[in-house]
Amino acid sequence: MKNKEPNEVVQWSYDFIKSFYLNNNEILTAEEKIYHHYLYPFAEKYYSSLNPFMLFGGADVGQLLKKDFWMIRDGLIPLSFFFKEASEDLIKGKRKIIIHKDFWSLVPDNWRKNVLFYDIKSHQTFDKKNIPEQLILCGLANETLADPVEFVEDLKAIGSIFSEKDLEKMKILAYFPNKRTDLWGRWQDENIFKYARALFENLKMDIEFPEWDVLKSTMDFKNSLYVEINRGVLVKDSFVQQMFLSRGAGLLKTEENIENFTLVKKVPLSLYHSAEVFECDYSKLKAYKNPLDGDLMPYFKKIIEKGTSPRVLSEGWEKWYGSYVKKYYKAQGLI
Amino acid sequence: MKRLLIIRSSRQSFWGSCRVISPNLQNSYQLLASPECEIKFFDISDLFLKDDALKDGNYITDLAQTLRDYNPTEIIFTDHRPHPYEILIFLSMHYPLKDLPPLVFHLYGDFTFFAQSWALIGEKLKGHKIKLIVASESQYKLVKNFSNSEVNIETFIFPVDEKDYYYDHDERLETRRQFQIRDYEQVILYSGRISLQKNVDILISEYAEIFKNSVFPTKLWIVGAFDDHGANFQGVVNYEGFMYAKIHQLLESLPKEIASSIRLWGLQPKETLRKLKNAADMFMSLSLYHDEDFGMSPAEALSCGLPTLLTDWGGYSSFTSKRWFCNLIPVELTKYGHQLKVSKMQEFFEMFNLAFINQHDRTKWSQEFLKEFSIRSSSQKLKAILDKDYLEFQGFNWNLAYYSNVYWTLLHGRQLSIHLNPSSDNFYAQIYQHYISGKNI
Numbered sequence: 001m002k003n004k005e006p007n008e009v010v011q012w013s014y015d016f017i018k019s020f021y022l023n024n025n026e027i028l029t030a031e032e033k034i035y036h037h038y039l040y041p042f043a044e045k046y047y048s049s050l051n052p053f054m055l056f057g058g059a060d061v062g063q064l065l066k067k068d069f070w071m072i073r074d075g076l077i078p079l080s081f082f083f084k085e086a087s088e089d090l091i092k093g094k095r096k097i098i099i100h101k102d103f104w105s106l107v108p109d110n111w112r113k114n115v116l117f118y119d120i121k122s123h124q125t126f127d128k129k130n131i132p133e134q135l136i137l138c139g140l141a142n143e144t145l146a147d148p149v150e151f152v153e154d155l156k157a158i159g160s161i162f163s164e165k166d167l168e169k170m171k172i173l174a175y176f177p178n179k180r181t182d183l184w185g186r187w188q189d190e191n192i193f194k195y196a197r198a199l200f201e202n203l204k205m206d207i208e209f210p211e212w213d214v215l216k217s218t219m220d221f222k223n224s225l226y227v228e229i230n231r232g233v234l235v236k237d238s239f240v241q242q243m244f245l246s247r248g249a250g251l252l253k254t255e256e257n258i259e260n261f262t263l264v265k266k267v268p269l270s271l272y273h274s275a276e277v278f279e280c281d282y283s284k285l286k287a288y289k290n291p292l293d294g295d296l297m298p299y300f301k302k303i304i305e306k307g308t309s310p311r312v313l314s315e316g317w318e319k320w321y322g323s324y325v326k327k328y329y330k331a332q333g334l335i
Numbered sequence: 336m337k338r339l340l341i342i343r344s345s346r347q348s349f350w351g352s353c354r355v356i357s358p359n360l361q362n363s364y365q366l367l368a369s370p371e372c373e374i375k376f377f378d379i380s381d382l383f384l385k386d387d388a389l390k391d392g393n394y395i396t397d398l399a400q401t402l403r404d405y406n407p408t409e410i411i412f413t414d415h416r417p418h419p420y421e422i423l424i425f426l427s428m429h430y431p432l433k434d435l436p437p438l439v440f441h442l443y444g445d446f447t448f449f450a451q452s453w454a455l456i457g458e459k460l461k462g463h464k465i466k467l468i469v470a471s472e473s474q475y476k477l478v479k480n481f482s483n484s485e486v487n488i489e490t491f492i493f494p495v496d497e498k499d500y501y502y503d504h505d506e507r508l509e510t511r512r513q514f515q516i517r518d519y520e521q522v523i524l525y526s527g528r529i530s531l532q533k534n535v536d537i538l539i540s541e542y543a544e545i546f547k548n549s550v551f552p553t554k555l556w557i558v559g560a561f562d563d564h565g566a567n568f569q570g571v572v573n574y575e576g577f578m579y580a581k582i583h584q585l586l587e588s589l590p591k592e593i594a595s596s597i598r599l600w601g602l603q604p605k606e607t608l609r610k611l612k613n614a615a616d617m618f619m620s621l622s623l624y625h626d627e628d629f630g631m632s633p634a635e636a637l638s639c640g641l642p643t644l645l646t647d648w649g650g651y652s653s654f655t656s657k658r659w660f661c662n663l664i665p666v667e668l669t670k671y672g673h674q675l676k677v678s679k680m681q682e683f684f685e686m687f688n689l690a691f692i693n694q695h696d697r698t699k700w701s702q703e704f705l706k707e708f709s710i711r712s713s714s715q716k717l718k719a720i721l722d723k724d725y726l727e728f729q730g731f732n733w734n735l736a737y738y739s740n741v742y743w744t745l746l747h748g749r750q751l752s753i754h755l756n757p758s759s760d761n762f763y764a765q766i767y768q769h770y771i772s773g774k775n776i
Contacts, residue, residue, distance in 0.1 A: 047563075047577040049584065217349030219560040220602050243575055246561065248601070270561065270579050271601045 044239035124250035139229030155202035222248035246270030340407035399429035420452035444626030450739030457731035464725035471650035476769035494713035500638035502701035510614035524615035640701030652772035
């Protein structure tokens, strides 16, 4: 800190506006707007010193090139395309990109030296011994993003950690926005009721479904467990998670294997949670895996099947996102 | 005999301070109940249109029926949401507005945010007997500037619940012991939202400048939730996480011994907040929030007898008095925005040290403040306001129509505005100069 006399006066707002606001213009195409609307509020922006952003979401490449590092919040599918499509100019010099730790295998060999990994950690975690007062379940109730079978599996997993008696005591909130966008067939097909039924059957009948505005205006979620159902297919680091964790909610305690990763930095994102940044020791890991091969295929297949079904498919989706998927499937002779 | 019908929201406000203000205000009204004054509450959902459509109830027809059955002598709107305009406009389909008894509206900081609705109410209720009750002297001047006549405006500062906030010396000693604060250490406290316009970052920087070489061991406690509302009306939009990152980076940039003396407490329940206020030695807030009509958190601090330093801005200016210890930091509007005379912090601190404040001072200041602003004493003030004659409303003037238009465009456009960015040279100054009292205390 500079060694100076205490200020006589300070100016408010002018400097802030000059330095921050005027450089903050982003333009979305119509297709990107549809995609963002679909993912709202999960893909909403938030701020951290790691420069988090969403791919295909109006991220201004010019802005990104000004930064030494940036953190991609996207999930499996957009990230796979990113490594296939993006120019290596983006990682020229010392520039680093940070992706979620779960996606280490997506990083092509020539990108490896410029890729770091993040994981989001809440200071408070919950398990059998430490039971929350409130359980918050969130996600997009959509067959592609949250397979109903996987959803039931996740609920059963929660049921295996907490007893029926514990669940009975807990207040359970569920937030599953259901939107009409025609990205994957008609909105009626994204049937919220079957997810609600799974909730009632696997947890309990007394579940509240608050609106987003109500959740967003609540500032205190201490002693609440946050569970997101989407398994990071499109969004890995969601705004909704950021919001709940920054207001005191915690995650499930998990056993994890980090022996191939070295912690290089811990960046607090709020008083209650942090992002941990890791380097990966590739000598201990398997080689790069083409995300469009092998066991990741089912996720891609689901999208293709939805996109090519007789149902109405939006023109924007067809032109923009679906075309990426089809290109790779066609190349492999799968469609 | 008076029959007051109080229309209130059935749900808590999303604003933290209104969650306290609203019940305190209702309790003050409740105390007016007597053989000469009957009180009836009518609860309405802030989403009454949606609820009416989805549920069995019908708030508006129920309200019309209540008016016919109860035949109130006055109708009082105590909450900021649902907006009285929404209620009245739908009520007019079931009950002629001209047949309504005199109306009382409590105005909140969002008067400017809902300027459009107030401008519309102004048209509907011209000639009707009404009282607009504002929450501070500054808001009085602001609303007067928007009105054709001040005869309908009354000032009533929201009450503090004396059961929640008071000075307790034993609690002070116990809390300081619990958090290992030595007797000679001084604790400066800020409580409230940590948002852009509350200037907590400036408070921290100035604290660091003043105390980096100070011989007085001092701590700064910041209590409250981070809030990224930004300054919408100026087109400044913050993203979630921005304020935390800003404060965190600021703390990282400070010398270790200064940074370690600053503690972020996060959001705390009111019992803990009272304990912290009792344990602290001073309260400071440099807020320049554009809708700072009142100031619940300084009011609670003053209820705990805390020597307090506030910006001369909005409702804060109303808290100065010789009966308790509350000073103001001068604020000026320049063409570049607000200018805060932060050197006042140093003066305040020096004055504090010369005053040798003891438990008797704290107790006296707490009692004096509560004598003025407790729920019980506020109830008497309300009675005095309601007992005054109701006069016909002269309507709002062109300022409000123009302001609402500019404001509304900005809220949706997310742009900078030459009209409403803080400056001494534009329309902003015409409106918000009233938020600066110029009191030199």
